[in-house]
Amino acid sequence: MWLARATVGCFLLLVAGHGAPAGARPSDAQARVEEFEVAGIPVLLRRIEANEVIAVKLFIRGGTANLTPRTAGIERFLFAASERGTEKYAKDLWYARLASTGTRVAGAAGYDFSTFSMETVLGSWDEAWDLYTQALLRPTLPPSEVELVRGQILNSVRQRRDDPDAYMRDLADSLFYQGHPYALNPEGTEAAIADISVDDLRAWHDRRLTKDNLLLVVVGNVGRGDLESRVEAALGDLPETGDAGRPVNRAPARSAAVAVVERRLPTNYVRGLFPAPSLGDEEDYAALTAAMEVLSNRLFEEVRTKRNLTYAVFSGLSARLSNYGLLYVTAVQPDSALSVMLAEVRKLRDEPLSEDVLAAAVSVFVTEYYQGLESNEAQASLLGRFELLGGSWKEAEDFV
Structure with missing residues (x-):
């Protein structure tokens, strides 16, 4: 009998934020x-x-x-x-x-x-x-x-x-x-x-x-x-x-908790949440966005590509007023997969990122960010979300 697990914990990620390149100009779209x-x-x-x-x-x-x-x-x-x-x-x-x-x-x-x-x-x-x-x-x-x-x-x-x-x-x-x-x-x-x-x-x-x-x-x-x-x-x-x-306040701090639900399934599903900055916390949110991009790439490489422990593994960041980041994996051998994932989290916490690694992650994110704004509907969603959750719609243009 396989297990579906929902894990709620707290991970500390220390990421150096990077500002906009010198000479960057405001987007014409903002005007x-x-x-x-x-x-x-x-x-x-x-x-x-x-x-x-x-x-x-x-x-x-x-x-x-x-x-x-x-x-x-x-x-x-x-x-x-x-x-x-x-x-x-x-x-x-x-x-x-x-x-x-x-x-x-x-x-x-x-x-x-x-x-x-x-x-x-x-x-x-x-x-x-x-x-x-x-x-x-x-x-x-x-x-x-x-x-x-x-x-x-x-x-x-x-x-x-x-x-x-x-x-x-x-x-x-x-x-x-x-x-x-x-x-x-x-x-x-x-x-x-x-x-x-x-x-x-x-x-x-x-x-x-x-x-x-x-x-x-x-x-x-x-x-x-x-x-x-x-x-x-x-x-x-x-x-x-x-x-x-x-008004919505931040979720209260709490100790880590684990819930395990037994079901007859061909694999195990694991989802871990941790407190994270919101869109309104501009610098911290941007830094953690870059960190999650790096971590997600590393998880895919280490857990799926090198060890073939899963077909789906990633890290991510939500966009709520009281926000969370997440780690996710589905695996037949969850203990092995989670061990590798935890090692990658610690590596991100303890080892500074090289400029090349960070630049590559930011480049991928920016490309996907703008690809996601190709429709008028997506642009309307982004403007409204930043206006209500990020302090101003103008932050949507400054974010990247």
């Missing part, structure tokens, strides 16, 4: 971001004329800090049910118009914020904005459709138990963030999803969709005047305040 308010709602607009795609992402502050065990998953539930009919469009018509205009609308619930997003093309901008704002502001939440959505979410929640990686993520979070808002999963639990009513969804919509909770980010070939008029008309009458997003 193209306009920051303004419309009817009390903060807006970021990056105008891109090189393609026809328009990405709209509305950030709703709060995340799990606004949840209780009874409401875990409610924003995910609300977003999904909002697509099942609006005051203007019946469900089938709404989906048909999405398809005919090449528009995608999606909601996502997260630990620090939730998002309600749209991607469309310039030629469909007028109709797509109407479809998007109808689902956002005027969902009818038909009880029969709500029940269908409930069943789909419940199935998804149950499947997390059957997926070793998903189950281990949940278990590790519950240990690492015990007593912290992040211990609640924004995707929901069976008990909470089963108990949330249509009235709960409507009340949540009214309390959370208020101007003080919102940040709108748009990336695409849209003029400021056009966007201002649309936002004013659609969102200008929203309440000024409501159930405001609550």
Whole structure:
């Protein structure tokens, strides 16, 4: 019988930070971001004329800090049910118009914020904005459709138990963030999803969709005047305040803990978490990002390539307000794999990195960073994340 392990510990990594090269100039992209308010709602607009795609992402502050065990998953539930009919469009018509205009609308619930997003093309901008704002502001939440959505979410929640990686993520979070808002999963639990009513969804919509909770980010070939008029008309009458997003403190320090779950699986899954700086801790976060890039490369070389102990091993860094770094491996012989991994962690802690090794790691990271920003939607996500978690959207440009 193999074991699925979730390990929560603390690792000390001492990494020298490196500043920007001498003579580095600010990115031209930063100058193209306009920051303004419309009817009390903060807006970021990056105008891109090189393609026809328009990405709209509305950030709703709060995340799990606004949840209780009874409401875990409610924003995910609300977003999904909002697509099942609006005051203007019946469900089938709404989906048909999405398809005919090449528009995608999606909601996502997260630990620090939730998002309600749209991607469309310039030629469909007028109709797509109407479809998007109808689902956002005027969902009818038909009880029969709500029940269908409930069943789909419940199935998804149950499947997390059957997926070793998903189950281990949940278990590790519950240990690492015990007593912290992040211990609640924004995707929901069976008990909470089963108990949330249509009235709960409507009340949540009214309390959370208020101007003080919102940040709108748009990336695409849209003029400021056009966007201002649309936002004013659609969102200008929203309440000024409501159930405001609550502040999130760092997770309390705790002793290392280990949870072992026995399952009949062909391999073992191990996930270790440790406290880490957040996006707002700019220099430390950048240094640890480079360290995790170096460590991940070394783990792959030593654990997989040289010893063939695994098909998946890596280190990484999350991007939450109360943040963590992680080590991960899946292995038939976990003790052997973990022994090699620990040796590499100690090596990174104790031995200074050469300039060549660090430069190579930074180069790979920067390349992947910009590759990940090729879509307008990805750029909107990055701007919003840094604005809410990193102090300012400007830090997204300075980070690399």
